[in-house]
Amino acid sequence: MIAPGWAIEGVGLTRRFGGFAALDGVSIAVPPGEIRGLIGPNGAGKSTLMDVLSGRAQSWSGTVRLGGVDISRLTAVERRRAGLARSFQRTNIFPDLGIGEQIRLAAATAERDNSEEVMAELGLAALADRRAADVSYGDQRRLDLALALVGRPRVLLLDEPAAGLSMSESLTLAGILRDLAGRWGVTVLLVEHDMDVIFSICSRVTVLHLGKILADGTPDEIRRVPEVVTAYLGSTVE
Amino acid sequence: MTSASVPAAAAARRPAGRGYGFVAGLVAVAAIGSALPLLVGSALFLTLMTQAAINAILATGVGFLVRQNGSVSFGHAAFFGIAAYVVALTLKHAVMPAELAAIIAILLPTVLAFALGLVIVRIVGVAFSMLTLAVAQALYELLLKWRELANGDDGMAIAFPARVFGVDMATFQQPHSMFLICWLILMAVILGLWLLARSRFGTLTLAIRENEERARFIGYTTVVPRALIYAVSAAVAALGGLLFVLYNGFVSPGTLHWSLSGEALIMAIIGGPRLVWGPALGAVIFFFIKNAAGDFTDHWPAVIGTVLILVTVLMPRGVGGMLVRLAGRVGGRRSS
Ligand SMILES: Nc1ncnc2c1ncn2[C@@H]1O[C@H](COP(=O)(O)OP(=O)(O)OP(=O)(O)O)[C@@H](O)[C@H]1O
Numbered sequence: 274m275i276a277p278g279w280a281i282e283g284v285g286l287t288r289r290f291g292g293f294a295a296l297d298g299v300s301i302a303v304p305p306g307e308i309r310g311l312i313g314p315n316g317a318g319k320s321t322l323m324d325v326l327s328g329r330a331q332s333w334s335g336t337v338r339l340g341g342v343d344i345s346r347l348t349a350v351e352r353r354r355a356g357l358a359r360s361f362q363r364t365n366i367f368p369d370l371g372i373g374e375q376i377r378l379a380a381a382t383a384e385r386d387n388s389e390e391v392m393a394e395l396g397l398a399a400l401a402d403r404r405a406a407d408v409s410y411g412d413q414r415r416l417d418l419a420l421a422l423v424g425r426p427r428v429l430l431l432d433e434p435a436a437g438l439s440m441s442e443s444l445t446l447a448g449i450l451r452d453l454a455g456r457w458g459v460t461v462l463l464v465e466h467d468m469d470v471i472f473s474i475c476s477r478v479t480v481l482h483l484g485k486i487l488a489d490g491t492p493d494e495i496r497r498v499p500e501v502v503t504a505y506l507g508s509t510v511e
Numbered sequence: 512m513t514s515a516s517v518p519a520a521a522a523a524r525r526p527a528g529r530g531y532g533f534v535a536g537l538v539a540v541a542a543i544g545s546a547l548p549l550l551v552g553s554a555l556f557l558t559l560m561t562q563a564a565i566n567a568i569l570a571t572g573v574g575f576l577v578r579q580n581g582s583v584s585f586g587h588a589a590f591f592g593i594a595a596y597v598v599a600l601t602l603k604h605a606v607m608p609a610e611l612a613a614i615i616a617i618l619l620p621t622v623l624a625f626a627l628g629l630v631i632v633r634i635v636g637v638a639f640s641m642l643t644l645a646v647a648q649a650l651y652e653l654l655l656k657w658r659e660l661a662n663g664d665d666g667m668a669i670a671f672p673a674r675v676f677g678v679d680m681a682t683f684q685q686p687h688s689m690f691l692i693c694w695l696i697l698m699a700v701i702l703g704l705w706l707l708a709r710s711r712f713g714t715l716t717l718a719i720r721e722n723e724e725r726a727r728f729i730g731y732t733t734v735v736p737r738a739l740i741y742a743v744s745a746a747v748a749a750l751g752g753l754l755f756v757l758y759n760g761f762v763s764p765g766t767l768h769w770s771l772s773g774e775a776l777i778m779a780i781i782g783g784p785r786l787v788w789g790p791a792l793g794a795v796i797f798f799f800i801k802n803a804a805g806d807f808t809d810h811w812p813a814v815i816g817t818v819l820i821l822v823t824v825l826m827p828r829g830v831g832g833m834l835v836r837l838a839g840r841v842g843g844r845r846s847s
């Protein structure tokens with residue numbers, strides 16, 4: 274498909290906490306099917322950007338478009354039903370519900386129930402009858418991802434899906450994500466601190482610093498931007 | 512919206528034995544209760560059990576709100592009392608047949624609760640409880656002070672026709688028969704709420720109780736479902752109020768008083784509101800304690816209070832929750 278526009282687009286997004294601008298006129302646009310990395314140091318505004326795009330933020334200014342349609346005034350519920358889903362930096366699940374139960378509930382708002390498929394792909398099928406509170410942290414992270422991924426949203430905002438996972442778990446998750454996003458044509462905006470994950474699955478990377486876009490480009494380009502190296506990558510890149 | 516699309520497989524995938532076990536257990540309890548008037552001649556005992564059954568219905572409504580919404584109502588007697596007063600006032604002014612009055616006695620509190628729920632379910636924790644208390648006490652004061660309307664503290668005797676719903680009024684007012692009616696209605700209420708709790712709507716409301724924010728981010732608005740649960744629990748309380756007037760033929764502002772709301776809540780906590788049938792069990796326990804302690808002390812509320820403290824400390828899931836655990840241990844399964 275020749276992409277005529279952006280899958281998800283934020284224009285001039287600003288969000289203030291008191292006098293402090295956590296997001297300061299940020300514009301970002303991701304074409305359909307891309308997995309875009311979003312990196313930046315702690316407090317850069319990555320989660321705040323996710324909140325504004327997904328409808329979690331209370332007061333903000335700017336414009337958010339989903340597939341070219343202005344969704345700035347839609348609530349989080351309406352945005353999800355329009356095909357914009359997200360996961361959370363801190364595990365955000367239904368602890369007392371069964372894993373299969375909550376994934377099916379999430380799937381029921383979509384046109385097609387692909388909960389079985391998502392559970393199988395994310396390795397949750399065997400845990401379907403378990404209470405979410407009773408499974409391991411890694412399983413809970415994958416459940417959080419499953420709640421966002423089920424129903425095949427058009428755009429997926431993932432806020433550190435691999436947070437707290439081991440190196441090998443992170444890379445496995447990244448592989449699954451790339452595979453599913455490719456097969457289902459999901460556009461992904463991925464916040465991740467682990468550069469191995471970012472550089473292994475993202476075709477482009479946006480760098481956020483102090484609420485502003487610092488750089489934007491392919492992984493190779495990003496690695497060569499001096500400010501990025503000093504501001505964020507630091508000594509981890511030679 | 513989505514409830515029609517629930518795949519049959521989703522229901523079938525649940526552990527099948529538990530559902531049948533619940534229904535079988537409920538039928539057994541219904542049968543045992545039904546046999547009670549035949550086995551026990553004592554009218555006093557059956558009077559006690561009838562009151563227990565009526566209060567159990569109120570407590571079941573209060574408990575269902577705790578179970579599905581995680582909200583504690585301190586004012587459910589309002590719905591109980593409104594139902595009772597609807598019957599009293601409509602029959603006093605002879606504006607409609609008793610049957611229609613009975614139906615409106617349930618519908619009106621349900622609709623009021625839904626409307627009120629749309630506003631107050633957004634408020635969480637103690638503030639919610641205080642609001643329910645304030646609304647109920649305001650209604651209580653209204654009925655107490657507006658003597659021209661409802662005779663104030665003296666209450667109202669209700670002039671029922673000889674037959675209601677084709678049933679001789681005496682059937683409703685004698686403990687032998689009324690206990691049976693109330694007991695079977697209680698069982699039907701428990702069955703209905705149990706089915707509702709297992710439906711997708713039931714799962715949705717549990718999800719909202721667990722994590723309201725995430726429920727929105729998987730695409731569900733959260734106010735209307737919670738207001739609906741509030742309305743359902745009010746409908747159950749109103750049903751209790753309707754049975755109360757049928758049985759007593761009399762109503763006073765006490766039916767809306769916070770102490771009745773509080774008792775229902777205590778019953779729910781003793782029995783265990785996480786179980787649909789827990790509050791009903793709590794009501795029966797409550798009435799037995801009240802009766803036994805009342806025989807030798809005027810301070811029976813202190814005994815109830817002590818029991819409440821013991822239950823909350825020793826059995827956080829109530830007596831019902833403990834029974835379920837014991838049954839699980841005896842059965843040697845469901846370790847998790
Ligand atoms: N509710 C809030 N009230 C006040 N300040 C906030 C609030 N939420 C975020 N901030 C501030 O906004 C800035 C951006 O926070 P944000 O969570 O978006 O950063 P982040 O890039 O996601 O960081 P991390 O990598 O630690 O997750 C931080 O300085 C943070 O302290």
Ligand SMILES: [Mg+2]
Nearest residue numbers: 319320321362
């Ligand atoms: Mg963050």
